[in-house]
Amino acid sequence: xxxxxxxxxxxxxxxxxxxxxxxxxxxxxxxxxxxxxxxxxxxxxxxxxxxxxxxxxxxxxxxxxxxxxxxxxxxxxxxxxxxxxxxxxxxxxxxxxxxxxxxxxxxxxxxxxxxxxxxxxxxxxxxxxxxxxxxxxxxxxxxxxxxxxxxxxxxxxxxxxxxxxxxxxxxxxxxxxxxxxxxxxxxxxxxxx
Amino acid sequence: xxxxxxxxxxxxxxxxxxxxxxxxxxxxxxxxxxxxxxxxxxxxxxxxxxxxxxxxxxxxxxxxxxxxxxxxxxxxxxxxxxxxxxxxxxxxxxxxxxxxxxxxxxxxxxxxxxxxxxxxxxxxxxxxxxxxxxxxxxxxxxxxxxxxxxxxxxxxxxxxxxxxxxxxxxxxxxxxxxxxxxxxxxxxxxxxxxxxxxxxxxxxxxxxxxxxxxxxxxxxxxxxxxxxxxxxxxxxxxxxxxxxxxxxxxxxxxxxxxxxxxxxxxxxxxxxxxxxxxxxxxxxxxxxxx
Numbered sequence: 368x369x370x371x372x373x374x375x376x377x378x379x380x381x382x383x384x385x386x387x388x389x390x391x392x393x394x395x396x397x398x399x400x401x402x403x404x405x406x407x408x409x410x411x412x413x414x415x416x417x418x419x420x421x422x423x424x425x426x427x428x429x430x431x432x433x434x435x436x437x438x439x440x441x442x443x444x445x446x447x448x449x450x451x452x453x454x455x456x457x458x459x460x461x462x463x464x465x466x467x468x469x470x471x472x473x474x475x476x477x478x479x480x481x482x483x484x485x486x487x488x489x490x491x492x493x494x495x496x497x498x499x500x501x502x503x504x505x506x507x508x509x510x511x512x513x514x515x516x517x518x519x520x521x522x523x524x525x526x527x528x529x530x531x532x533x534x535x536x537x538x539x540x541x542x543x544x545x546x547x548x549x550x551x552x553x554x555x556x557x558x559x560x
Numbered sequence: 561x562x563x564x565x566x567x568x569x570x571x572x573x574x575x576x577x578x579x580x581x582x583x584x585x586x587x588x589x590x591x592x593x594x595x596x597x598x599x600x601x602x603x604x605x606x607x608x609x610x611x612x613x614x615x616x617x618x619x620x621x622x623x624x625x626x627x628x629x630x631x632x633x634x635x636x637x638x639x640x641x642x643x644x645x646x647x648x649x650x651x652x653x654x655x656x657x658x659x660x661x662x663x664x665x666x667x668x669x670x671x672x673x674x675x676x677x678x679x680x681x682x683x684x685x686x687x688x689x690x691x692x693x694x695x696x697x698x699x700x701x702x703x704x705x706x707x708x709x710x711x712x713x714x715x716x717x718x719x720x721x722x723x724x725x726x727x728x729x730x731x732x733x734x735x736x737x738x739x740x741x742x743x744x745x746x747x748x749x750x751x752x753x754x755x756x757x758x759x760x761x762x763x764x765x766x767x768x769x770x771x772x773x774x775x776x777x778x779x780x781x782x783x784x785x786x787x788x789x790x791x792x793x794x795x796x797x798x799x800x801x802x803x804x805x806x807x808x809x810x811x812x813x814x815x816x817x818x819x820x821x822x823x824x825x826x827x828x829x830x831x832x833x834x835x836x837x838x839x840x841x842x843x844x845x846x847x848x849x850x
Contacts, residue, residue, distance in 0.1 A: 481778075512827070513821040514639075515809035515849060521796040523817075542807065544692035548647035551686060552664045 421527045423428045425492045434494075438479035444462055445476050462539040473537070593720055594733045594772060608773050611819070613770070613777060617761075621768045623776055625793040628727035634788050635815040636799075637762050637825045638702060639849040642809035645670050645693045645700030649810065653704075656789060656800035657775040660759030667753065667786045670706045673700055678848035679834070704836065705730060705751040705786035706842030713752065722783075728815070728843055729788050731773040739781040748835050752785045788812070796832065803812035815843065 380540065413491065428448030435558030437443055437455075449469050451457070477482040482490045482498050490497050507513035513526075534542065568576075597605065606625040613621040648669045659665045671684035675697050684701070694700065707730050714722050714730060721736035722743055744752045758780045770776045771791035778784050789799035793812070802810040812822035822845075825831060829847040 394583075490588075509849065512824045514811065514825055515808065517805060518821075519798060519803045522793065522798050522813050522820075523796050526798075529808075534806075542644075544694065545644060545646045545806065546691060547645060547693045548651050549688065550689045551650075551666055551669065553687065555663075 383408075421525070422493065422496075422530055423527060425534070426533055427492075432480070434479035438525060445471075446472060447476060457537050462541070463537065490526055493530075495537070496531050499537075503531075562791070572816065575772035576603050589737070593736050593803065594760065595723055595725075597778060599639045602772075609770075609776060610770060617766050617768075618763075619766065619768055619785045621770060622767075624769075624791055624794070625812045628725050628729075629794065631814075631816050632727045632798065633815040633843070634707070634793060635843040635845065636707070636788065637811040637831070637845040637847050638824055638841075639807075639809040639811070640846050641807075641848045641850045643670075643700045643702060643704075644807055645672055645688070646806060648804045649702060650807060652800045653786070656766065656767055656778055656792075657759055658770070659753075659784075660755065660778075661762060661765075662760055663755075663757045665784065666757065667751070668702050669750065669786070670700055670702045672698050672700055681732060693770045693848050698726075701834075701846070703749055703751065704844070706790065706840065706844040707844050708840035710841045712748070712838075712840060716742040716746040718742065725773070727794075729773075729790055729793075730785075731787055731790065732783060732785065733773070734776070734778050734784070737782040741783065743783055750771055750841065752783050754782050754783050786808040795831070799802045809849075823840075 386538075438445070451468075473482050475481045475489050478489060480492075482492060482495055484490055484498060486499055496507060496510065506515050510528070510531070513528070515531055516531075518526050529539070576653070593607075602625050606623045606811070609623045610621055613623070647670050650666050650670060653659070653668050654661070654666060657667065659667065669686050671686055672688040672695075672727050673679060677683045679701060688695070688698075705726075707728055709724075709728070711724060711730050714724060718740060719736050720739055721733045721738070722730065724730050739754070741754055744750075745756060755778055759778055761777070766777075767775060769791055771787075771794065774787040774790035789797075789801075792799055798812055799810075802812045811821050811825060813822035815822055817823065825847050826845065829849060831845045831847045833842045833845060
C-alpha cells in the first residue's frame, strides 16, 4: 500500500510540475488552483547542509523579533488582503518580484515567527535559505557547496556560511554598491640623483 | 710558442687549489637557502627571527615554520562575475602580510576593465576611484601572484632565492634575494613587488603571526609577493582576502581534494587563467559564477 502511494506521488509531482510549467494559460491555471492545493503535502525533506558548516543567526532589525509580539490573533488578527502597508513596516520597499508577491507569500500567516515554503511547510528564519532556494535553485546549489557567497574559517575543516539575507536584503535583494578603498599610488617620478 | 700562456709553477697551482678548496668549504658550511636548511637548524633560525622581531617591534611575535601538508596542492579561484572592485582584499592583504605602508607596497592590484574590450590588459586601469563601485560598463580583475606550475620567475632567479613549495606556493627567501629583479621582469602578471626604500609599518599595525616564508618583515632591496597567506593556509585557515571579500568572489582550496570548492568550480563553471598562451599554468583561476 505504502509503495503504491509513493509511486503515485512520484508520478503526481512531475505531472503537476509539468502542468504548472506548461506555457499556455499559465495565469489562468494558477488562478484556478484553489488555495488548498497550494498546501499540498510537502516533498521529502531535503538533507540539511553538511554538519561542518555553521550559519550565523539571521540579521533581524533591532527589537523586531519575535514578530508574534504584535502579530498574534488577539492583538492583530491577520488581514490576508494584499495592500500597501501604512500603519507599520512602511519603511520596507519591496523590490523583489513585487508584481507577483507580497508579505504573506513568504511570511507564514498562522505563525508569524516563521516563514513558509510554497508547499506550505513552515521554515524558521534561521533556515530561510530553503525559501530562497525555491526560486533561486542554481544559486542555492552553489551556496551549499560554497561557491556562492562568503565563507570564513578553515579551508579543510569547520567553516561558517552566511545566510542569503546577510548580503541580500530579502525585500530588496540587489547587492548595494560600495565605496571603493583608495587607489594605489602612481609610481614615483624618476629622480635624477 | 711565444703565444702560449705562461706555465703555472707548482707553487702557483697549489695556492690556487687551496684557495678553491677553502672557498668551497666556506660556501658549503656558510648560510643556506631556507629550503635546504635542516629541520633542526630551521627551528633555531625561526626562534632567532622571533626574538629579533619581538625586540624590534616591541610585541610578542610568533614565526611559524610549518611545512607543506601531505596531499595538498593549493589553488585559488576568483569569480569575475561577482567582483565589484571595492579593493577590500588589497587592504586586508596589506594588514595581514605586513606590507610597507610608506613606501606603498601592495600584492593585489585590482584592474578595472571595459566590458566592451573584455579581458584586455591594454585597456586596464588600476587607478579608478569613483564614489561607488561597480561602475556601469566595467568589470574588475584583481591580479596577484598566480602561483604558476611552470613559473618563469623561479627559473630566472640567479641565486635560487625563489622556488615552488610542495603544496604549490611560490615563495621567496628574503635573505637570499639580491634584488636583481630578474623575477619581476620574468613575471607576466606584474605580481612581484620590490622594496625600493626601507619598508615601514606603523606602530601597532604589525601582524605578529608570521611565517618564515611569508609575512615576516622584509628588508629594503628585496622582492616580495602573495604567498596565499602561507601563515594562515598552512594552519588550515582561509587566506585573508577570501574572508574579507564582501561579495564572496574569492575561493580557495585543495586541488587534490575532489570534494573541495575549487574542484567543484573547475568541474561546473566556466574557468580560465590569465595569459594562458604563455604556458605558465597558473593555479589561480578566474571563473564566471553566474
